[in-house]
Amino acid sequence: MTATAHPGTGRAVDGPAPGPATPAPAVAGGLVRPADGDPVRRSDGGRVRLADGGPAGSAHGSSTRPADGGQPQPRPSRLRLRLGLLAATAGVAVLAGVSLFVGATEVSVGDVLAGDLTAAQAQTLVSSRVPRTLSILLAGSAIAIVGLVMQLLVRNKFVEPSTAGTTESAGLGLLVVTLVAPALPLVGKMAVATVFALAGTMLFLAILRRIQLRSVVVVPLVGMMLAGVIGSVSTFLAYRNDMLHTLSTWMTGDFSGVIRGRYELLWIVGGCAVVAYLAANRFTVAGLGEELTTNLGLSYRAVMALGLSIVAVTSAVVVVVVGGLPFLGLVVPNIVSLAMGDYLRRSLPWVALLGAGFVLACDIVGRTVIHPAEVPIGVVVGVVGSAVFLYLLLRRPSGAR
Numbered sequence: 001m002t003a004t005a006h007p008g009t010g011r012a013v014d015g016p017a018p019g020p021a022t023p024a025p026a027v028a029g030g031l032v033r034p035a036d037g038d039p040v041r042r043s044d045g046g047r048v049r050l051a052d053g054g055p056a057g058s059a060h061g062s063s064t065r066p067a068d069g070g071q072p073q074p075r076p077s078r079l080r081l082r083l084g085l086l087a088a089t090a091g092v093a094v095l096a097g098v099s100l101f102v103g104a105t106e107v108s109v110g111d112v113l114a115g116d117l118t119a120a121q122a123q124t125l126v127s128s129r130v131p132r133t134l135s136i137l138l139a140g141s142a143i144a145i146v147g148l149v150m151q152l153l154v155r156n157k158f159v160e161p162s163t164a165g166t167t168e169s170a171g172l173g174l175l176v177v178t179l180v181a182p183a184l185p186l187v188g189k190m191a192v193a194t195v196f197a198l199a200g201t202m203l204f205l206a207i208l209r210r211i212q213l214r215s216v217v218v219v220p221l222v223g224m225m226l227a228g229v230i231g232s233v234s235t236f237l238a239y240r241n242d243m244l245h246t247l248s249t250w251m252t253g254d255f256s257g258v259i260r261g262r263y264e265l266l267w268i269v270g271g272c273a274v275v276a277y278l279a280a281n282r283f284t285v286a287g288l289g290e291e292l293t294t295n296l297g298l299s300y301r302a303v304m305a306l307g308l309s310i311v312a313v314t315s316a317v318v319v320v321v322v323g324g325l326p327f328l329g330l331v332v333p334n335i336v337s338l339a340m341g342d343y344l345r346r347s348l349p350w351v352a353l354l355g356a357g358f359v360l361a362c363d364i365v366g367r368t369v370i371h372p373a374e375v376p377i378g379v380v381v382g383v384v385g386s387a388v389f390l391y392l393l394l395r396r397p398s399g400a401r
Helices: 078-100 109-114 119-154 166-180 186-209 218-240 244-251 264-278 280-286 290-295 300-321 328-340 344-368 377-394
Strands: 003-005 012-014 026-028 031-033 040-042 048-050
Touching: 078 119, 078 344, 119 264, 119 280, 119 300, 119 328, 119 344, 166 186, 166 218, 166 244, 166 300, 186 218, 186 264, 186 300, 218 244, 244 300, 264 280, 264 300, 264 344, 280 290, 280 300, 280 344, 290 300, 328 344, 328 377, 344 377
Parallel strands: none
Antiparallel strands: 003 012, 026 031, 031 040, 040 048
């Protein structure tokens, strides 16, 4: 007997999951209807979609059930969604514009429009400010997206790379390859960090399979304990090799060192985000469980492998280039899920925009509170993210047990 968490509500579901006791979906006329009544259509080509045209997920008819299992929320109309997306995109664009003109070197919009920039100001804008803003947009949106993908695959709303040991595993890999092969190019170090991140994530999943009671709180708690163990190993290795400061720099997100020529690897996470969007329907189906995924003609293991690879590559690249961004992949998907449900393809643009906007806002705050010095973005995101994390825990009475 095992216990799993419902992908939509995150609540524990006692009993075999999936197992013989789970009612098999009824197949009739090309329609597969799961036990909860969601109409899911399967075409001959193996493409899976809801009868209303969307992919299988936790969206129910014309309403969306919140993550805490409360009353279903009315689903926003398409026009409202499009207007909202336009407004969100405009808000992120404004934040990106502000980000270009905040920093120790004085660069104003008027000077740019009038063409009165000095050589030093132009160099700062082109070599530092623009790469920094682009890296914030890429890293923020990508970490938020992989957080949502990981929550669907693990079927728990409180899991993301930093609460499952993935980020710490990537840091351990980066430390090991730096000790063993310090002359290896950055791409090679990133590849080793990716392998460690994937191994750490698979270890987390292997531990979860052996746990009988997987409540909504126990799963992230297990991940945090695993992350603590891996982090302790990294700290020990760094201490023995006099690299504690270097390890701390790697694991604390900081965009101050991002300049032209050092951020381009982040375009890889942009590619991962595109792949995640293209495979969104498959991830949504995989979030319904292995048995239903198999009955709908999809390879559950293949979908899991693709999702975990995207999570590992994105986490490793972000750690190598800018460092860890704790709780970002947890709070942003949960906020979006509360309003829009778990239909991944519909949620991903919102998650990407909110993730980028969240990191942009935190970075601007970090650069202004002690101007002209700045607080590392990892510290600001950690403080705000942990506060939101606690709020999400406390607002879920069922999660207290």
